[in-house]
Amino acid sequence: GAVVSQHPSWVICKSGTSVKIECRSLDFQATTMFWYRQFPKQSLMLMATSNEGSKATYEQGVEKDKFLINHASLTLSTLTVTSAHPEDSSFYICSAPRDIYEQYFGPGTRLTVT
Amino acid sequence: GESVGLHLPTLSVQEGDNSIINCAYSNSASDYFIWYKQESGKGPQFIIDIRSNMDKRQGQRVTVLLNKTVKHLSLQIAATQPGDSAVYFCAESKTYKYIFGTGTRLKVLA
Numbered sequence: 001g002a003v004v005s006q007h008p009s010w011v012i013c014k015s016g017t018s019v020k021i022e023c024r025s026l027d028f029q030a031t032t033m034f035w036y037r038q039f040p041k042q043s044l045m046l047m048a049t050s051n052e053g054s055k056a057t058y059e060q061g062v063e064k065d066k067f068l069i070n071h072a073s074l075t076l077s078t079l080t081v082t083s084a085h086p087e088d089s090s091f092y093i094c095s096a097p098r099d100i101y102e103q104y105f106g107p108g109t110r111l112t113v114t
Numbered sequence: 115g116e117s118v119g120l121h122l123p124t125l126s127v128q129e130g131d132n133s134i135i136n137c138a139y140s141n142s143a144s145d146y147f148i149w150y151k152q153e154s155g156k157g158p159q160f161i162i163d164i165r166s167n168m169d170k171r172q173g174q175r176v177t178v179l180l181n182k183t184v185k186h187l188s189l190q191i192a193a194t195q196p197g198d199s200a201v202y203f204c205a206e207s208k209t210y211k212y213i214f215g216t217g218t219r220l221k222v223l224a
Contacts, residue, residue, distance in 0.1 A: 006157075032210055034210075034211070034212070036214075041122050042122075042216075042217075043203060043214045043216050044158070044203065044214045045214075046211065046212070046213065046214075049210075093157050095212070097210045100146070100209065100210060101146060101163065101165070103210065103212065104160075105150075105157040105158045105160075107157045108156065108157045110155065
C-alpha cells in the first residue's frame, strides 16, 4: 500500500526557535496534503491544507505566519513551526490523498518545546 | 498544550466479546466516512470506510453502520482481541478534507 513518511519522528527544541517537519508521499504524487495537530487525549484537528504550486489554506484559528507550509513538490510538504513555544508541543500528523476515497496518514512527529 | 480535564470516553470490553463504538458526525453533506485506529505515539491506521450511498459495510471482523437520518456512525468489532486496544476515531469527509470525531478508547480486558 501507499506510504506517507514524516521526518523527524520526534524533535525537541528550545522556546523561540523554529522547527521544520517534512511529509513525503513515497509512491504516489499528491497535489494536496493535509496537516493535523493532536494534543494528548484529543482528536486530530485539521490545521491546514497544503497545495502544490499555490498557497496553503489554513483552518480558522490557525496562525499562518506561525505555521508556515511549503508544498515544494508533488511528493513533499513541509510544516515549519516558527518561534515555537511550549504550548506548540503536540503531535503533528500529515496526510496525503491518492484519490478522493484513498488517503494515507504519516506516522506523526512529536514536537516538544522546552 | 494539553487541555485540562479533557478525556476520551472509554469502552471496556471482555476479550472475545463484540465491541460497538459510536460516532456522531456533524455535516449532513459529508459523503464519505472512515474509521481509524490509533495506537499511542503512532499515526491513524485505516480500518474501514463507507460511502453515503450505503448503510452497512463489512470487513474482516469489523462492520460499519451508517445512519444518515440521525448522522450516526458505528463500528462493530467482532470477537474483540487484546490487539484491538487503541483509540478509535471516526472521520467524515466531503471532498478530500477529513474532519475527525472526538475518539473512543477501547480497552480489552483479559
